[in-house]
Amino acid sequence: MTFITILIGKLVQTLSRLRGTNGSAAPGLVVERLNPKFLNKILQKLPHGVIVISGTNGKTTTTKIITELLRAENLRVFTNNTGSNFVRGVISAVLDKISLTGKFDYDLAVLELDEAHAVKFCAAVPIDYALLLNVQRDQLDRFGEIDHTADLLNTVAGQAKKAVVLNREDPRIAKIHVKHAVFFGLSDTLKETFPSDDNLLTAPAQTSTRSTHTKHPINNPQAPALTLLESLSDKRASFKINQKHYSTALKLTGIYNAFNATGALALCLTVFPNLAPANLIKTLSNIEGAFGRGETFTYNGATIELFLVKNPSAFQLSLASFADNEHDYMIAINDLIADGRDVSWLWNVDFSALPKEIAATSGIRATDIALRLKYDEKTVKTIEPDLTLALKALCKNPETPKRIFATYTAMLELRKIITGKSIL
């Protein structure tokens, strides 16, 4: 039965790729119908089990960091790619790697799953570990409400047989109650600079959005963290692991990526307690950000950094790290399903850190974001829904480096225009 499932699955995959689609949904669907236990059967054979990474922000980067950390330790890691973080996507990723005879030579699976799909996945495949990053305002038009999202992650946590790694600084994550919980966290000084979802723009009378911080005390200050991000300056980070201090340069940029790395370290040391932290830190120093997380391109002679923004917390964190007066800025907002249809969230972001003049806004909702910026007293030079034209306008003076913040589908399209090829 497995052989036939693999054969048919691979066939459908080839056919759907020939038709020019990314080939992730259709083969998964066929295999799911044909052999509902297929995924379980394959993944249960992995000697070190199945690990699920979930949460609103940072899944892709964290999964990438874990995968690279463990591969450097000579472990064979199976992982899924961005754009396939749902059950059928995982099936498709398995079909990619499995041989016709059913050979699937991996030590463990590290899977990035969004909150709703993680629940579905756990119902189909027993998991060993979960790493839960955060619950923030994402596409509320999809999940309904933020507390509902927290409930989803609670369900996932309850399914993990061995241990769950939790972000101590996220109140909704920290209060998840499981038998074997491991925490990762921030030092007190860094907490100040790291807004959680509850201290995004709410009370407008305040000039600083972060000043609401004290109203939301960190839930679990006593919980000792296995890994702690102690300090971060420019591109150097220091971690405290098992009471010992490690300092390193990082290629990852932004405080949120350094914090994702802290979670990744906690997960690796939970699954493999014998790994040497010093080696992990050394590997970490060379790991780069994931796709759309500050990737750098050259286009028409201009240097462009591209940042994915998909919800107010991620956008606010990006602005905290990457807003200055040395760059020209463009913001591209689409409102397709993958972006979130509701663009209200733009009003929960404080844009005051950006320069007074924004070079361009683009995407389907170019005027919406321009309007948002107007109410933060910014002016927008070019409002151009067409991404190609907006990019041209942005790159008129190539000597100034550029930074673009874009929602998911806008980023895919921009990347295609910049590199001349599609990524999915």
Next chain:
Amino acid sequence: MTTKHPATTKPLCILHLYPNEMNLYGDHGNILTLKKRCEWRNIPVEILTYELGEAFPDPSNIDIIFGGGGQDSGQSKIAADLLKIAPILKNAINAGTPTLVICGLYQLFGKAFHTADGNTLEGAAILDLETTAGDTRLIGNITLKTAHFGTVVGYENHSGLTALNLPNGSQPSSLNSSKNRPASHSDTQPLLSPTLQPFGTVVKGAGNNNTDQTEGAIYKNCIATYLHGPLLPKNPKIADFLIETALARRSTNATPSLTPLDDALELQAKDTALSRPR
């Protein structure tokens, strides 16, 4: 932009209800819009907040009341507290204080919220309406036709179904009157609607209950609606109505008229929103 309003030596005071618990879907944008549209006209403005369990500010100082949407947990947290301040809010609204409540606080300004598990959450009973939990979320872009503000655009995301108890024999004013901007006279209170009426008629979307095509409610100078977006940035007429009414209530002599602002970008963004599929 440089005219100074004679009636505004004291800043225009906007009260934001429960910003910590009721702040979903960019509702902060409504407050920011009111604030900026005052500042751009040199009208001094002050934002007050009222949080759970705090002392309520002197109601005679409050010119505009605003309350946003929250999720279920936020809503049940504030419900009991809201009952405590309900008499003050009711007095203010009956006296004509311009008010805007969105989604969660719209529901709680009604008489009751019947939850999915069969319980009833008592509302502030400022508006004669009741909400019953529905089994599907009504989500998407929404367009309304309103009597006072023309076409209104927003985004709705709610599962509660709201039914208005309209006064006997009355026809929703939004269905039969076309353009009656609220009259402002020095001797009479300017009122949006003396009785409870729907805020608008649904052109695209679900609205109050997905059946009778009504959306929101208006009563005196209170506007209650499910529309996020947020509502005010892309519907600047409503923002200006709140500001203008607040100024008119303060003024002892001639009705102050607002300095016009350049709303080209507001209207462009509105047009884009109108063109988007449900």
